[in-house]
Amino acid sequence: MITPLRVSSLLLLQTLLSSPVAASSFMPRQSSVTQRPNAFYRTPGLAVKGGADEEVPLQAESSPISEVPAVPTPEAAPAAVPEPVTSLLGPNAPPPGFLRKILPSFPWHKLPDYLTYARCLAIPALMVLFYMPDMHIATGFLFAFASFTDYLDGYLARRWDITSAFGAFLDPVADKLMVSTGLILLAGRYGKAVSIPTSIILAREIAVSALREWMAQRGQRDIVKVGIQGKIKTALTMVALTVLLFVPAADGQGFLQKLRLPGMVMLDLCALVTVTSGSVYFMAAGPLLFEK
Secondary structure, X not given: OOOHHHHHHHHHHHHHHHOHHHHHHXXXXXXXXXXXXXXXXXXXXXEEEEOOOOOOOOEEOOOOOOOOOOOOOOOOOOOOOOOOXXXXXXXXXOOOOHXXXXXXXXXXXXXXXXXXXXXXXXXXXXXXXXXXXXXXXXXXXXXXXXXXHHHHHHHHHHHOOOOXXXXXXXXXXXXXXXXXXXXXXXXXXXXXXXXXXXXXXXXXXXXXXHHHHHHHHOOOHHHHOOOHHHHHHHHXXXXXXXXXXXXXXXXXXXXXXXXXXXXXXXXXXXXXXXXXXXXXXXXXOHHHHOOO
């Protein structure tokens, strides 16, 4: 049997449940964000996966990026390595040897010029030693050293591929001064035995030097450049003078006195080569000398 009190309670309960405010206090709150089960929520660099009733940690995921073809960059040229002091030598110079390694700061590129300067300085020293008594050995060694520098400076200049304008001018001048000085000194000691070949050699040197200067003015100096005969003449003259300078001034019977005859023979032979080599230069320049 339904009593009036029970009916009133039922009506009150129905009223409360039908009210929106009351209903919200009894029902669980729902998030305003609608989630779909097993759905991915992508953000730049992040992805969220979750359902309605589970907590899902954030996971980093790289978003797909389209492959961009790499643009080839030109290869940079290798950096230039600073050259050492010895690079002042020519491009065809060989690698440094023993002396150039232990003395890297020495100006090796100037050594041929220094040797030419030494040959010039040896000329006055040669004259002083020649007139000093019993100094014939020192005189001979000095002239031999100066003659060797003539070969050495040319050899080093070619090997190290170096040249200088002043060295190219002074080298042949130093040779002629040294040879002329030796010939004149010996001509004063031995008289006509040396003065005759000395006159022939000096006359040839003057004539050929004048011819080369004239040909240079016409732009044809290469026609009369130094050949193999001229080099043989120079070497033979230096050997002959070295031998004669070793001979003592006083007469005697020693070993060095016996070098006088071989030295005279070589000097006469040198005069003969001087004439033949000089004629070669004049024959080469003949068409220009006698042109109309």
